[in-house]
Amino acid sequence: MSEFEGKLVDLYLVSPRSLAVVLGDLEVAGMGSCPEGDLNILLVVIDTLRADHLGCSGNLKVQTPVMDRLAREGVRFTRAFTHIPITGPSHTTLFTSRYASEAGVRNNGQAIPYEESCLAEAMQYAGRSTFGFISMTVLGKSFHFDQGFEVYRDELPPPWMLSAVEVNARVEEELLNHPRETFFAFVHYCEPHEPYSSHGLSECRVMARRGDEWLAEADIDREIGLSFKTVLAPGVNPIRFSSQREFRLRGCSVEPRPNGLRQIPGSGWKRDGRGILSTRDAELAFHVPGEETTEVTIHAVFSEILSETESRRNYALEVEAVDTALGELLERFEAAGLLERTLVILTSDHGESLGEHGHMGHVEQLYDPLMAVPLILRFPDGRHAGRTVEDLAALSDIPPTVFDLLDIVPPSKPRGISLLPLIEGNGKGEGRALFLETYRPEAREDKVGIRTPFRKLIRTLGAETEEVYDLQNDPGEQVNILERDPLTNEKLRLLLAEQLGEGAAGPEAPTPRESFLDEDAKEALKALGYFR
Known part of the structure; x- marks a missing residue:
């Protein structure tokens, strides 16, 4: 009897081209002479990292030489966004290329359904060893984020967070000391998530x-x-x-x-x-x-x-600390001879409000400080080095991009798109619209929105109030232009209605699947600011 009898399984179609040892025609993807069989994928997610806190994004007050180097040696998307500013739901979208509400994961503490198809599963079926290293409890096995990972290190004793240095030690122990032929590795750093440390400048x-x-x-x-x-x-x-x-x-x-x-x-x-x-x-x-x-x-x-000033200072120091840790990780990859055949994808699950719109933190709002994330792809042969792409991109685009790169047919229709055509300059992303969402009880109100390159519509559900912003002339989203340009506003409403259609996403989506939370798990989520 088959071990899969009676079970719902995902089937991944891998083309003959992706089974070849050498792919001569993969130059369009930026792989050049690197054979597909040798290509590793390193996905680094720096939790809560704002897109505007990197030197390569023009911030001269924060020193991020490692991330800046990745941008110089790779492709940087200048307008990349999360769909939801909550860690667990955002990673759900990152792993499945589906809206978090679509998968029934609207808050932390809710589990990804096993029938969802996750990126690591596809990597495993394509013949890669899969490794996951997390630094926060909300991404633990209890919530099914380990789907498709052969190794998933989620042991987090109180205070339920690991420093980037500790995460690096686990990567070295599990992966760098025992390198496989090819691998997909997911590395999650919790800095600069609150509480922000001053790294010795103050004491409490x-x-x-x-x-x-x-x-x-x-x-x-x-x-x-x-x-x-x-x-x-x-x-x-x-x-x-x-x-x-x-x-x-x-x-x-x-x-x-x-x-x-x-x-x-x-x-x-x-x-x-x-x-x-x-x-x-x-x-x-x-x-x-x-x-x-x-x-x-x-x-x-x-x-x-902390005061708002202290929070901003400490947040920047946390960014600099995690940049240093990332550099140490990449140095170890280079010393092991792996960096030259590894595609590095760097991003964040969401940003952080540091006083904008009267708010500190994330979860609550859909403004750009919370929604904009860095996104850098560094190809191992240096192809496309220094390129910037201004088209809209989203975390839901990462699985389709990897699938396209490796010639894997997605198991289901993704919400995201492959970014490879945009990297090559052959895509047309200027007419794209991104769906945005955040939900109670972690947020105080259910909010959904739509973002185009030049406009954003935010709707607060229940109150049924709306905000519209002209992002080209008002990037800080300070002036609600709801009463102006009714024709454009109606187009935004139609785009939002299309995303919310048939209850696929939004508050009418499938009921979230709660994991069983014992008292310690509740304390862990509460300690991270996620459980009420």
Whole structure:
């Protein structure tokens, strides 16, 4: 009996050309003399990286020599965008080339359905070893992001984030020390996702005490997690957290977790609009029912409360730090002899608002600071080096581009397009429109939108309010021109209606498939600012 009997499977068609050892006619894709059989794919996603925080994009205040070099040696898309500014849903689109809502993944904590066809699966069927290295819990196996990966490193102890340096160590351990013939590797860095570190420019020490007993302390600018052992007895066990500066308690997990444990904030805590607690000095009571005393380890995750100026400074420092880490990774690839036969794709899952439109962070809005992402493709032979493409591009375009490059017939119709014709100058992307979306409960309101090269329409559902921006004359999206040019606005509405048609995408799309979230998983998502 076949192991696939009774199962729904994806079939990938690989053309004879892609099975050849050498592809002489693949020069149009920029591969030149690099045989397809030797081509590796390295997809690097730098979480929360704004498109305008690279030197190659004209930012002279942020030093990104590694990413700038990739742009000089490759192709940079100057107008690339995510469809949704939330990490898990955005990666769903990146892996499937379908809108996140179409796949039923509108928020973090929702799993990609197994019947969706993912990029790594196609790479595996095409004969490549597949590796995934993540740095945030929201991309873990629990949510099916490991589909198609032979190796998927998602072990993330509290504080549920790994530094880029730690991710690099895992890449070296799993891939660089044991190179395969060909591979597809996905590397995810969480910097510069909040909490933003000053990398030593400032200090915010948080201390945990139980009565007169000192338990632990840490500089949360460097270490966002504080872990300590203690004993929880039946009844109320108060633990005091204090610092010289105000800080947020983003999450707190207990291992092993006593049955029925409740965490009750004492006086001195404030709660923001997302339900996150903050204080400078307050108690958190751990209430244990029953009669058993348990020795536990408590993992508390904090972040320093920063001014807008401090946030902008620290965000830039995080970008510079991850650029350095990326350089170290590429140096290791080069030393292993892999870079010369590896296509490097660099992008982000979404941007970050740093005070624009009165907002800090992502998720909530569909303005360009959150939606614009860097997108660089560096071909191994240097073909197309230094080229910039101004046509609209999107994260949904990455799977079709890889499929086109490797001559793989997509298993289903993608939402994205192959970018190879645009790279060659043979495409026509000027009339393109991109669908945008973000949803409750992580966002405060459901919003959908449409973006063309020169206009953007944003609709807030429920309230049914609309915003229209002239992106050519108002790139900062400051003036709502809804009442002007009704003919153009109606065309935008028709484009949006086409994307929302038949409930394929948007709030009427298939019901999200929730993964089972235990208390620790909820604490992990809350610590990352994603769970309410």
